[in-house]
Amino acid sequence: MYKYLSGVFLLFVSLHVVAQQPTSPKIKILLLGSVHFTPSTQDVYQNKQINLTDRQAQAQLEQMVAQLSQFSPNQICVEVPTQRQSNIDSAYQQYLKGQYKLGTDEIDQIAYPLAKRLHLPIVTCVNYRGSFDLDAVTKYAKENNQTAQLAALDRFAGSTAAGVVAAQQEKSITDLFRFINSKDELTKNAAIYTAYATRIGQGSAYPGTDLVANWYSTNLHIYTNILRAIRPTDKSIMVLFGYGHITILKHLFESNPEFDVVDVADVLRQ
Template sequence: MSSKLAIILSVLFFGTFCGVQGQSKTKVLLVGSYHMAGTDDPLKVDSDNMLSPKRQKEIDEVLDQLQEFRPTKIFVEVMPFLQAHWDSAYILAEKGILPTDGWAGSESFQLGTRLAQRLKLPKAVIGVHWKLSDTTSNSPFDQMYRNYQNAVSKHFKTIKEDDNVWWTANAKSVIASFQKTYKEIAGLPVKESLRIINTPEFSKKLYYANNIMIMDKNALDSGVTGSISNVVRNLQIYTNIMSNISASDQRVMVVYGMGHIESLRHMFEGNPQMETLSYSDIVK
C-alpha cells in the first residue's frame, strides 16, 4: 500500500470514527419480563392476578422509578398489525377503561401503557414483535424464509424421533433450574422478581437455553435449525425497533420477554449510536 493511499484511508477512517463519536447516543433501556398475563411457553411464571390491588401497588413502585428515565417511546412484544388495537386501548385507558381481551394484565400494558399514561406520551406502546406464523408482511425475506421453514418441516417429518433428540443431561438440569427459579419468583414482589430475571447471570443462562443448548446435541442439524429460528426472530425485532427510533429520541424503553433480551442487548451494544441500560440501572 502506498503512503498516499494509507493517508487517505486513515483520514476517511478517522473522519467516520469522529462522526460516530460526535453523535448524541440514544439511551436504550432493556426491561426483561416474564409474561404477566400467562403464556403457552413450557417455561413460565405462574403468577397471580396482576390486576389485584396488591400487584397494582407493586407495579406502581416499579413505574415510579421507570418514570424517572422518561422514555419518549416504549417498544413491546406485540405484533405490528395489532398497533391500532393498542392505540385504541390507550385512549380507553385514559378514560379508566381496561382492555377486556386479556392484555390488561400483560407486561406490555402494565409496564408499557401505564408508564405512557404517566408520561403523557402521544402513543402508548409500539408493537415490534415478529413471528413468521403471525406476520402479515410479505417481504422478499419473509417469502424466502417461509419456503425455508416449509422445507425444513418436510425434512424433519422423515426423521425418526430417536435420531432427533436435542436434550442432553445438561439441558435437563438447566430446565430444572429455570423451573425452580420461576416457582420462587412467582410469589415475590414484582420489583424483586424483575430484578432477579434481569441480572446478567440469569440473562446469559436464558440466552444459552434459547440459542445454544439446543445445539449441544445436533442430530441431523436439528439444533442449528431451532437456533436459526430464534436468531431470525430477534434480528427482525431489533430491525423493527430501529426503524421506529428517530434522531430526536434520546431515551427509549424496550419491555420484552426475558428470553429475547440478551440477544437484543448484543445488537444494541454493538451499535455505536446506542447506549444500552438495564433494569437495575434504573430500578433500585
C-alpha cells in the first residue's frame, strides 16, 4: 500500500511540475499574399502591371508599409530562391547605403523599404521552384476527350484573374491587398486546383491531380524553408509571396502549434 501511495504521489508531483512549466510564446506570422507588381511571364493567368510611377501610388505604398511596420516582424521572407540569398543581401545593403535604385517588383517596393524602416539586417529568401507542368495536363485533356473539363478550368481561372484586375483598377494598393487576402479570394484561387485541375484524368491517369500534388509539394518546401530561417529570438515573421501560395502556407502554419497566424485585415486596417 505504501509503495502504491508513493507512486501516486510521485505521479501527482510529476504532473504538477509539467503543468507549471512555462510554455514558449507562439511566433506570430503574417502571410501577406501579393499580386506581382511586374507580372511573371511564368504565370498563365496574370494581373496587370501596377503603375508605381505616380505620386498617388507611392503615397499608398508608403502608407501600407507604415501599417505593416506596426506588426514589427523580426524577419521578412520573400519569394526569391534560397540560392539567391547573396544577391538579395548585396542589393539590400546597397539600398541601405542609397546606392540602389528600387525596381518595380513587390520585393523592392515593399520588402526593402519595410526592412529598412525596421532596421532589419537582411531580407530572407525562402522560395523553392518545384515542378509545374500545365502543358501535360492540357495535352492529356485534348487527347482524351476532356476538353470540357479543361474549358471549365480556363473559365474559372480567367474569371478569378479578371476579378483581381478589376480590383487593381478600382482600389487603393492597401485595399487591393486586403481584397486578395480575403478568405473568399484565397478560396477561389485554391479552387482552380482543388475543384477544377483534379478533374482532368481518367482511370489510372491522374495528370491534374499530379499537377496539384506538385503544387502542394512546392509550397511544403517553401514552408520548410521558412521554418529553417526562423531564429530562436524571432517573435514575429512576415512572409511576402504571390497570393496563390497563401492558402496552402496558411493551412500548414495553422496546423503547427508553434505559430499564431495573423489575419492580414487586422494589420492592414481600413
